[in-house]
Amino acid sequence: MLLLHDTLAGEVTEFTLRDPGKASMYICGPTVYDLPHLGHGRFTLVFDVLRRYLIFSGLDVTYVSNITDIDDKIIARAAAEARSESAVCEEYEARWWEAMDQLGVMRPDKTPHATDFVDEMVTMINELMARGVAYQTSDGVYLDVSQVEGYGALAGQPLESLKAGARIEEHEEKRSPLDFALWKAAKPGEPRWPAPFGEGRPGWHTECVVMSLDLLGEGFDLHGGGLDLKFPHHENERAQAVALGRPFAAHWAHNGWVMVEGEKMSKSLGNFTSLTDLLEKSDGRAYRLLVLRSHYRAPIEVTPDTIDDAERGLDRLDGIARRLPLKAPTFPVVLSTNDAYDAESVARFVELMDNDLQTPQALALVFDVITRAHSAADANDEGAATMLGNTALLLAGAMGLEARGEAAVVDALTQSLVAERDAAREAKDFARADALRDELTALGWVVEDTAAGTAVRR
RNA sequence: GGCGACGUGGCCGAGUGGUUUAGGCAGGGGCCUGCAAAGCCCCGUACCCGGGUUCGAAUCCCGGCGUCGCCUCCA
Known part of the structure; x- marks a missing residue:
């Protein structure tokens, strides 16, 4: 039984499934207006590991992750570079998938694009207006958060407290500074879609509600993303679902920050490193190892030193595959009872992963098993060495980490x-x-x- | 102002009331080797500070110091 930290509950809870044997996950994807950065790399790795572990456990997983292809930043970039919004999106979406492939992140089962769901978003906004929880202003349609039961639950603060700290600029037509745009009225030259409440484009928080409910259905199992999405993005998504009376995500998971020299890495601070850049300089598996090495909710420091360190760790993993004739597991790895593995290690692995994804300890376990495999090989106990080696590859593989033992191409x-x-x-x-x-x-x-x-x- | 996270040995980074303990990297010693490398074995000082609870705390409680974050776009 998997225990997972739930942001809404504020504690580790049982990860229950709506449909037995099936898990549904919606992970907020990128806005494709720039190269992916280390933060994107982390959240995709974290949720890839969760997804793989669920698959390893024998569940049928549906993994949905969107591409936001309409947004202020996309429009700004297109304008600055005198090209179309779609050209910008195409370029950066392609770069996104390149990086994902290099990281070994499994492609989502479904990748909804916001612009493909505008009609559905318009329908939803209409319903919110009909219910009287959304209102129109001269520049769009806003959700009235004061009418949403439990607004602030994800932020962990009541509405009044959020209001007190609001640093949002005044907007005289908004009833509350916390009200957010469901629909932005078109400005000259901007992409637009028709709607009963005026031409325009959807607000960011609207797409994920519509797409997740549409593709996974009400009460889907997990909604996840980086910690910064907790508020306001996920809070606002949830607010829309609550306002509609539709059961939303049963479980919320958020991963911790990528830090740079002790500070949160972010675009606004300008201290971000592109994932593309990192992947040009290092083995894509090194970042995965680095991510696995700390708990997913803890901050991680990504520097050339910590990446180098991880690459040396990879060498230890590869070393066992070089030394012994092992059977590489098939990815994604599914636990099979047919093959000879060290049952105790597998059981321990499951125990660790079930405890809110204790990947640092799971990784330590893999390294322990590798040491035991080498020892057995030193003692010429080929049977034990192979069995232990295969166990190490299985468990590393369950976390998406592939051991490479093949000989180098020699000129x-x-x-x-x-x-x-x-x-x-x-x-x-x-x-x-x-x-x-x-x-x-x-x-x-x-x-x-x-x-x-x-x-x-x- | 409100809310929250964190402070562990040279570095990264787990852990959690009590025998020996993460693990990786780096370092020292040994085995192996023609010499190495890889591998195996052994080793080092840790738990921000001050109180308290306890037979016993790095682990729980209180206070302090420090760092970081959220309340605005952000993974």
């Missing part, structure tokens, strides 16, 4: 140096052998002697 020059070195060692010409090793090292290879002769890897 002709390297091949000849390797052959020459083997010959020299055969002839006990160690001076020559060491010189050749130096040459190989200079070419960027790590040289290891094995029973089969010289082995090289990057």
